[in-house]
Amino acid sequence: MKCHFTVQEAAEYMNTTVRFVRRLIAERRIPFHHIGRHVRLKRSDVDAFIDAGRVAAITRATFWGTA
Template identity: 50%
Template sequence: MNRLLKVEEVAERLGTTVRFPRRLIEERRITFVKVGRHVRIPEHVVEAYVAAHTVEPVNVRRSAYRRAA
């Protein structure tokens, strides 16, 4: 079974304040588990969220000849 993280732990992993993961939960943009009155987020969900929102760099080739302005 995957580890369930507290909201504070998710914020620490994402490098944000607690407000950001709470907003993700409120807007239903991330999967979460209610354990009584506590909210937990599975570890694999956080990893998937980061992977889904990762932007790869674009390699731009510069030509040997530059345009004159």
């Protein structure tokens, strides 16, 4: 299992575009590492970014405001 992703690999892992990943990096919304001129993203940081965007499922009780 890979520990670090390239931008392309991160985009494939998140099922999104390279442009979106580069925007996340430019806006400093996801941690990254510079290795020379290369950019690498830790798999755990990518997973944390995905988990941070998680929205809990709605239940009937929360929808209708009953407990």
